[in-house]
Amino acid sequence: MIRGVLLAASRSARARELVVATGPTRRVVDRFVAGERPADALDVVRGLAADGIAATVDRLGESGVDLASARESTDGYLALLDLAEDVGLAAGLDVSVKLSALGRLVPYGGLKICYENAAEICARAAEVGATVTVDAEEHTSVDAGLAVLADLRRDFPATGAVLQSYLRRTENDCRRLAGAGSRVRLCKGAYRAAGDVAFTRRADVDASYARCLGVLMTGEGYPMVATHDPRMLALAGRLADARDRDRDDFEYQLLHGVRPHEQLRLASLGAQVRVYLPYGPDWYPYLLRRMAERPANLALFLRALRTR
């Protein structure tokens, strides 16, 4: 119930105005968001690299329905990649993009626009030795997202997909995307949908995650295991062992600010670990989705509002 309210609030302009005006302290935003500027994000990337942890950087902003905001978002990613190259952090860096931020929702031609913008980012990423992963959004956008991804992968085969285990279709999507050269991030899904398309009970989402993980680990692609769930992290390790996957044949991905000790522990065991690092002033919907995932995060947020 709370989860549903928070996810609805993450899409509500009125709720956004109220929360931003009340203003949680910087402390709570900073826990999950790397700062406002590309330089802030790259400072965190440098710190992670010192601990043997890679990053995928997300420029926050996902509701643009006009050409200008799609352009601004694209330019923001290009500037980030330029700066990463200048400061020697581009090689091995990944950027996570949301097609909605790149123009998917622009009326008339939105898909073409987001494809062109994403291709521009992929081209710059390839020049500097970085990669791009296309985030998954609401279930209604999955077909469009996978179609754009297939187009991108023709010219930029390293472009990564994201699949969400809460959707009933995802096990099949895993089968289709588990081929050689394919990078697939598996997450549970930060959105909600009705029972005809989605699993609505946590246990079913988890069981689906385990099945999807099995498919990806058995395939020939590069699985990116995006979860903080200790059972799923352990399962990924066991499946990798059983399938004779080397440590650099898959990676764990966790969110910035979530289970930092576990991130370090996995890296210290020699596993590939990548942290999802959002930055930018438009932190509101991202933060609300993190609150929806975990009551403890919500408590932190409410305390921060009260103590202002």
Ligand code: FDA
């Ligand atoms: P879940 O929320 O079910 O938690 C399971 C267990 O994990 C908990 O019981 C606890 O033990 C542990 N745990 C979780 N959070 C914790 C915390 N804050 N502190 C301590 N323990 C904690 N979603 C999406 O829809 N599209 C996308 O593109 C992405 N991309 C993405 C990238 C990466 C790298 C990650 C890690 C996640 C995403 N997500 C996402 C979000 C994802 O779908 C999901 O909402 C969150 O990861 C939460 O789900 P968990 O798998 O962590 O398990």
